[in-house]
Amino acid sequence: MKKLSKILLLLHLLLAPTVQAQEIAILKYGGGGDWYANPTALPNLINFCNQHLRTTLNPKPSTVEVDSPNLFQYPFLHMTGHGNVFFTQEEAENLRMYLLSGGFLHIDDNYGMEPYLRKELAKVFPNKEWIELGADHPIFKQQYKFPKGLPKIHEHDGKRPQAFGIFDNNRLILLFTYESDLGDGWEDPEVHNDPKEVRLKALQMGANIISYVFKS
Template sequence: MKFSVLSLCYLTFLVSVNVNAQEIAILKYNGGGDWYANPTALPNLIRFCNNHIDTRLDEKPATVEVGSSRIFQYPFLHMTGHGNVIFSDTEAANLRDYLFSGGFLHIDDNYGMAPYLKQALKKVFPNTELEEVGSDHPIFNKKYVFPKGLPKIHEHDGLRPQALGIFHDGRLVLLFTVESDLGDGWEDPSVHKDPEEIRIKALQMGANIIAYAFEN
């Protein structure tokens, strides 16, 4: 029996998920953008999820590179930054195989990332465009209900927040949150001094994203 590269990646993914169930990682990318931004954000979101939606996540998320086979060990990847993003052909293919094999990627624009990221995604999905995810999608109605869709956490350019997605076989595999800055809302209160109400909205939306990724 012959297996395609995608089939082999899928089998690897299934085995890896059994080993690292409910683990998440930060995605490290090239291009000069600050992939390491918001250092307290993901640990705070993890603690919130463990306390409120019954996850059992390691409070210290791993860091994996886009082109590494290690991404298949994690059902959920998080990516953020302010600047440039570049994917090589090999990295783009690896990320595409990961997502089509059952993985999930959340990309949070920390302000200024959007134009570079959209260009980089064309290499990953040459035949698929980002599309807006409506407020009726399950990701906004998982553990917490957001009837208006993505919450606004930071002002940025004063535009409405958008949840943009890539779908494969009916499943949302990539979520790109723009003009919201969830990650800033997840940071320690002393970093941005956001009101507690705003921080809770950001954390609840983050919990919805993680719940969706693990359950779909």
Template sequence: MKRYLIVLSLICSCVTIAQDVAVLKYKGGGDWYSNPTALPNLVRYCNDNINTNINEAIATVEVGSMDIFQYPFLHMTGHGNVFFSEDDSKNLRNYLLSGGFLHIDDNYGMQPYITKELKKVFPNKELIEIPRTHPIFNIAYDFPNGLPKIHEHDGKAPQAFGIFQDGRLLLLFTFESDLGDGWEDQEVHNDPEEVRAKALKMGANIMKYVFVN
């Protein structure tokens, strides 16, 4: 009962602190800390262009911590291995079913590990490719062809997958796109401005879907 009341209190605080975001730290050896300028740049872009009021102080939270309930939006990235313990999986499942949102951006090489670990979080759910007609592709900026391609790796088309509950998208997995690289400071990858603009606009769609939709 005491644990339930703590969870309820933290969920309520998400309503009060409505626009805080955090980077998700996970076990397994993958570089959860990659793209350090990405999320701060995206937050500034959203505040400047789509009238959000997101806190520019980006937190880091561990997947098994109760602290995740303080952040309506979590961002997760990396190149390598991911491991969720049983407690991690339960905590993340409760967070997502309580109204939280997780964006997982594969920075190349993450896909086989994260898809396996997500089966621990939702054993009875599958990642479903999100149709191009979904609001996440047009809520602020129009992407009629779906997820934009930011960085080339294996010559595959970019794909956006999701996990849904009662029609709500509660987890977004972006694959073969590398949005986070496009959000980083320009000098990190030297991407053309039009490529960075696509990445930031798609990121703004994600943020608006979470905070305004």
């Protein structure tokens, strides 16, 4: 029965309507963490990409749960939060199948989720390691150039910003942006009162991620 379910889900991904080919969804997870953090961030990034990259992303991102078959409708998932993350085994299997079937997950640590995330992603990919992306990775060389790699948007612990990836057959399937807080930079200006140049840098890096995923 489980094998049949997997086949049906793969067919769902392959046969998903083309109208949804450029939709982004926010990943709703369990464990008590605030998956809903930064409510204005993703809409602002989508608007920026539609204006400057000429993408046709749905301006209103959807929300999808980790164990939902609807996961496969979205080529790009975004996940954020400050605290605890928990995946059931069923959720871990569904997320693994989604990523191995062509999906992509960007996780932006809004501060505090990293230790929980490491434990839960080990359920999803017990045999895969996080690999830090060097500044020479193509994701930093899309329309906007970041010769030093991931930019620093908000200061928390004084650590350098890092971008970690999980790969499958040389394809980047998961990106974890850490100690950068891109999502805060995507939010409405009055939320954090970031300087214009800081918000622009965050939006440009976000646009690079979008560009990289949809071109790959």
